[in-house]
């Protein structure tokens with residue numbers, strides 16, 4: 266990648282505009298005006314075209330929900346273009362035959378099977394495969410590639426804990442040692458130099474973001490943390506399952522993974538790191554009749570003499586400079602509707618009726634901040650771009 270950059274002021278239709286970060290890559294000029302990017306010789310377009318973008322990205326598992334979400338986000342990304350896309354059952358098909366809403370994205374590559382993928386024209390990889398299939402595949406990728414893995418395969422540092430909770434042997438323990446956990450706002454510095462980022466699960470993102478600053482500041486007890494969480498059905502992926510049929514889901518709500526959901530060790534790992542001692546949680550997830558969105562309602566016991574106001578002020582300080590994690594005005598209830606389609610996490614804290622306890626509510630879109638959005642935030646950091654690049658989507662409401 267050879268790039269030349271300069272900034273200037275010029276006039277566009279008689280108005281003065283600040284032109285910044287004018288870039289040339291192999292003679293292909295890009296013009297940045299007011300935060301958006303256009304090619305100097307072409308009209309602005311929503312496109313995944315690889316010719317116009319300098320970082321070449323492979324998308325493994327492109328025919329799934331998180332893969333499709335990455336394509337949506339990258340269509341507005343000025344630097345990342347998709348050169349390889351893989352699928353399993355859908356290998357050989359075009360993307361718009363798998364997802365008709367991509368009919369306008371004619372420049373996307375045809376889906377190939379992961380075994381047939383050629384990585385010679387690739388700089389970075391988003392791996393959107395099911396857990397259990399990912400370790401072996403990432404192990405075989407060229408070492409020069411920057412990789413963000415959306416599966417759970419590299420999230421648990423302790424390999425035997427992975428084997429216990431996922432019921433299968435870890436196939437790349439050496440790589441596990443190199444993996445950096447990708448909870449962006451907490452581990453940004455480590456992510457900068459990472460070769461392999463293990464993108465967090467959706468529930469762990471929504472739960473750790475509010476709790477880690479409170480644990481680090483020693484404001485809440487490390488026991489009796491209770492998490493009641495709810496997810497939209499896209500969290501379960503696109504594969505056909507009876508439990509995800511409309512008839513099974515509509516007009517109802519279902520708990521699952523009761524007492525033993527595989528996100529428990531991931532959440533406890535992050536909270537225990539923050540506490541420098543073992544933190545345990547009670548966690549029950551629920552499936553909701555909605556396509557996307559996630560809410561975690563968290564019940565905590567505050568330290569002696571600590572008030573809900575202390576928790577609120579701590580979260581305010583911790584996240585005051587963060588673009589994507591927002592503490593709402595006091596009393597405002599975070600709603601999944603308000604983050605839908607965006608990379609935001611909205612949080613608030615409420616005093617419980619029981620003295621000494623507080624209730625924290627955190628909402629995200631499971632497919633964006635809970636998966637593909639955070640993955641893009643991480644790859645932006647790994648490749649040295651502003652971390653919000655391509656993530657400037659307002660929530661989709663209603």
Ligand SMILES: NC(=O)C1=CN([C@@H]2O[C@H](COP(=O)(O)OP(=O)(O)OC[C@H]3O[C@@H](n4cnc5c(N)ncnc54)[C@H](OP(=O)(O)O)[C@@H]3O)[C@@H](O)[C@H]2O)C=CC1
Nearest residue numbers: 326328329330331352353354355393396416500502503636
């Ligand atoms: N959905 C969500 O909200 C979140 C998901 N994740 C994680 O991200 C990953 C992807 O999730 P999601 O997109 O929802 O899953 P999907 O089931 O929607 O998609 C899975 C993708 O992997 C491909 N695939 C399946 N099996 C194999 C295999 N054996 N070899 C190669 N490719 C295969 C599928 O191809 P094909 O369809 O052609 O068969 C498809 O492209 C998972 O690990 C998931 O746990 C993480 C956070 C949130």
Ligand SMILES: CC(=O)N[C@@H](CCC(=O)OP(=O)(O)O)C(=O)O
Nearest residue numbers: 415416417466467468496500501
């Ligand atoms: C609704 C639903 O089924 N959700 C998934 C979590 C999605 C996610 O974050 O999965 P990974 O940890 O595999 O990345 C589940 O509970 O297993």
